[in-house]
Amino acid sequence: MRMILDICTSPALYPYYKKENDTVVVVDVFRASATICKMLHNGAESIIPVAGIEEAKQYKSEGFLVGAERNARKCDFADFGNSPSDYTLERVSGKEVVFTTTNGTQAIQAARGCRQLFIGTFSNIDAVLEASLRSAERVVILCAGWENRINIEDMLFGGAFAEKLGEKDELIIGSDSVRIAMELWQQAKDHLLEYVKKSDHYHRLVENGVEADAAYCLQMNTAPVVPYYHKNEKKIRASH
């Protein structure tokens, strides 16, 4: 069964890409998606994504483990920031983690009405692609972007996902944004980290001394889980 793929480059544009029965793959390459994959791969039981800092503080005061980041920095009150390396097996295995980031958790909020919502990034690209092929007729890659502006790295994931679907002869292009993302991926894929160094977000990571995360976040299939957002309980769990 071939699959229609579209790419929505900003959470604010999701209403214009939305169709009934969509599967949405939320991607925030730097770094929320990789961090979520890492948590679940290291055995976290579930993740409670929250959009606001105040809500995250409330959870913290109730004794929850909390990951919180704004503008590429860990929030002072939190246990973790948004670096995948914070979430070691020792610290998260079997735990529930509350999580809020500048862009990624907002994107989940924007798409929470869809039929099924996965979190995808390079870390789990093959796993999330296989899960999509098993269960979706139309997939929208929803790029978290930066404060609703479009970014390079999330588009590149969209392009990589589209290329992989194409190689399996399963790709139906939904709109021009897929063509743009595929072009970008084509130009970047043989020197991905170098290519991404010109992006706005890479500069932010460097300014905050966490550019080592960039290389990790661009590696494929390092955390082959499929994070799935459960609407009723408002939690992300690994899909089985």
Add this chain to the structure above:
Amino acid sequence: MRMILDICTSPALYPYYKKENDTVVVVDVFRASATICKMLHNGAESIIPVAGIEEAKQYKSEGFLVGAERNARKCDFADFGNSPSDYTLERVSGKEVVFTTTNGTQAIQAARGCRQLFIGTFSNIDAVLEASLRSAERVVILCAGWENRINIEDMLFGGAFAEKLGEKDELIIGSDSVRIAMELWQQAKDHLLEYVKKSDHYHRLVENGVEADAAYCLQMNTAPVVPYYHKNEKKIRASH
């Protein structure tokens, strides 16, 4: 004086790109921008852009000349559609034209609060670039897109504009969308029409038998005017 350039890929994203004192260049390559340039180049006195069909019909009933298009087709009640070739010197010289299109006029509405608003496209790229350099500190290219979804051809104009600024050593890149547009332009510029043939909008033009317009709309500097939106009178006139 070097100029900050940003590219906003959809009218719905403009609130996230907006800054004080911005100059906005609204681009709708297929075809509203070229049509507006053609009208003014052929001596139309002014253009009244309206977002809704009902408003355009009202003007028509009051005796105005009206251009109206939806989904790449001329509206039955109108004098013109959205093909630049409709607007001959004989028909528009000295006239005022009411104009509504699927996307272009909505983009003007979205940005009407900015400091100055130009209409730009390949037809007037050098003229609008010179006008921007004379009067702007920051320019946002506002892509009309298609029903708020991003499209290839408007991004390509953004990339061409950025390249020209760069060649004059005047370019400060505002955000990743500029880098994406420049990459796309780099890949497309040597065979622009062929490249654009894969876009959604080109297919729409073919379906409606107006693909000849595509070649015209991609030609540079065929109508070297600078359409300027006057906020108070809500009309577009050629800037002098």
